[in-house]
Amino acid sequence: MLKYILKRLVYIVVSLFFIVTITFFLMQAAPGGPFTSERKVPPKIEEQLNEAYGLNEPLYIQYKDYLVNVAKWDFGPSFKQKGQSVNSIINRSFPYSLILGLEAIFLALSIGVFLGVFAALYHNKFGDYAAMIFAVLGISVPSFILATILQYIFAFKLQMLPVARFDSFAHSILPAIALATTPLAFIARLMRSSMLDVLNSDYIKTAKAKGLSGRVTIYRHGIRNAILPVISYIGPLVIAILTGSFIIERIFAIPGLGNEFVESITNRDYTVIMGTTVFFSVLLLVSILIVDIIYGLIDPRIKITGKKED
Amino acid sequence: MKKLLEVNNLSISFHTYGGEVQAVRDVNFDLHEGETLAIVGESGSGKSVTVQSIMRLLSMPPGEFKSGSILMNGEDIVHKTEKEMENIRGQEMGMIFQDPMTSLNPTMKVGRQITEGLIKHQNMSKEEAKERGLELLRLVGIPNPERRINQYPHEYSGGMRQRAVIAIALSCDPKILIADEPTTALDVTIQAQILELLRDIQSKRKTGIVLITHDLGVVANAADRVAVMYGGKIVETGTVDEIFYQPKHPYTWGLLGSMPKVDDAKGDLQSIPGSPPDLKDPPKGCPFAARCPHAMKVCDQHMPDYIESSSTQKTACWLLDERAPKVAPPENIFAGGDK
Secondary structure (H helix, E strand, C coil), rough: CHHHHHHHHHHHHHHHHHHHHHHHHHHHHHCCCCCCCCCCCCCCHHHHHHHCEEECHHHHHHHHHHHHHCCCCCEEECCCCCCHHHHHHHHHHHHHHHHHHHHHHHHHHHHHHHHHHHHHHHHCCCCHHHHHHHHHHHCCHHHHHHHHHHHHHHHHHCCCCCCCCCCCCCHHHHHHHHHHHHHHHHHHHHHHHHHHHHHCCCHHHHHHHCCCHHHHHHHHHHHHHHHHHHHHHHHHHHHHHHHHHHHHHHHHCCCHHHHHHHHHHHHHHHHHHHHHHHHHHHHHHHHHHHHHHHHHHHHCCCCCCCCCCC | CCEEEEEEEEEEEEEECCCCEEEEEEEEEEECCCCEEEEEECCCCCCCHHHHHCCCCCCCEEEEEEEEEEEECCCCCCCCHHHHHHHHEEEEEEECCCCCCCCCCCCCHHHHHHHHHHHHHHHCHHHHHHHHHHHHHHCCCCCCCCHHHCCCHHCCCHHHHHHHHHHHCCCCCCCCCECCCCCCCCCHHHHHHHHHHHHHHHHHHCEEEEEEEEEHHHHHHHCCCEEEEEEEEEEEEEHHHHHHHHHHHHHHHHHCCCCCCCCCCCCCCCCHHHCCCCCCCCCCCCCCHHCCCCCHHHHHHHHCEEEEECCCEEEEHHCCCCCCCCCCCHHHHCCCCCC
């Protein structure tokens, strides 16, 4: 187990190296720079700025310096936000994104699994159709449209919830729903089909033949097996929530990391782009590792060891 | 011997988009203590539906009890509620399924799968149930039960899994054991062991076993009585000796003739030409008439009555009518057919 985790951690470092390298050079290849703006900066000042931020060095030196700093978890100063380091920007904005993301993941998993099981139990009956119509809508309506509809109905018309910003729990409800709906609908469909498979399997018959009640059969023997595909979907789910947050945080004016990320790209704020990218990558790679470990705990057929032949 | 189970005029249909499929039509049989009744017949003849209906494991709808009764200890279980059935399943009758690879829950320890029923039906504590689980594993011949009880199904071999399934079925000491093709998915050496095990348990506990199979070798080995099913009906029943040595129904002849024989010079496999009738629109007369080499006019028109040729053997065939021509069973069915 420990060996397995260590091995995975090494993989994570290798992946990160490639991510840093590719982002670094892609970013340099994009036209424009942090100090290009509509009002021309005097050449003398631009030169001084480049000097100050080390942008006049040859590319490979910049690259090497950056790698060394990333290894020390230091992403450097922001080019655009005066007097702020990238680390402090991440520290300030990430808690908002974290809360929002966790809420959305919780919503997507709990309601998605519930809907899927519900639909499977009422297979080809009204409940099934209702749940699946909801799921198809959830998948087809993009989150930014849903977000504006939610804002219009619950914040503007009904005045029940705040329309934007992020100061209390009430503020987080609408963005979390908007962010969760698409993955929720996907999970519901996934859960439904895998639950139907499980309900038709022989071991459910064995459980019934033992004289277990329908409820015990479904909970103890059904859901635990049917949920496995959903567990493996948690990795992609985290990605969906992350990328979704770029849009949702802008719509709801949430000062989260996704918002910073989008802003930094339009500003060509090199260090912030790099910093947030590396940070998101670490988050993603670690969450995939956690999912793999959970999967091994739930399904005994999957053994977590460092060895390949197992 | 006490009568455990009595099935009277049982008819079961399934409602599908294509129409009503009459899977079981007017089936009668009974089962006594300590006896093994084999139900044989080809795929789609209604064997599995019959026994699953005894356990009430068919989903209704699309299934429907059209008529008849299933008496267990004199009580009709066709109209029992789901709640009442929960106490009968596992407790009064256990079931063994065809494929041990899929009939155990892959994410639950074998021990727990065995003890579940005990805890529910016999109000045992976890410790008592575990003790009993170990005993059961020993009974079904799983070596090293202390270790095995904490393992998952994927750590068992196929034969051991089937033993575990049998242990589950036996856990609450049911009087009736229903085995739906228990050896079909196993290789031949393991088949013999499993049959041996069933026989052994039967002699210890006086269990009545309903054994479904399409393997006549298994029948010869394990059964006391045989019911031959075709097209949703029982066409012939008798003791195992009667079915093997004095079969009266042409379908039984066909089945016996299709058994591969070691000393067959040509080495060709025999089969019964044609295919079973469509039970959405079952034939008015004998279901086998279309494939029967001896079919007469009357066979297409009227279902023959059962004719008793001994106190135990009953055959539904017009050939046994006194007006019918005398037809001798083909010689090849007896070759090598000795038990």
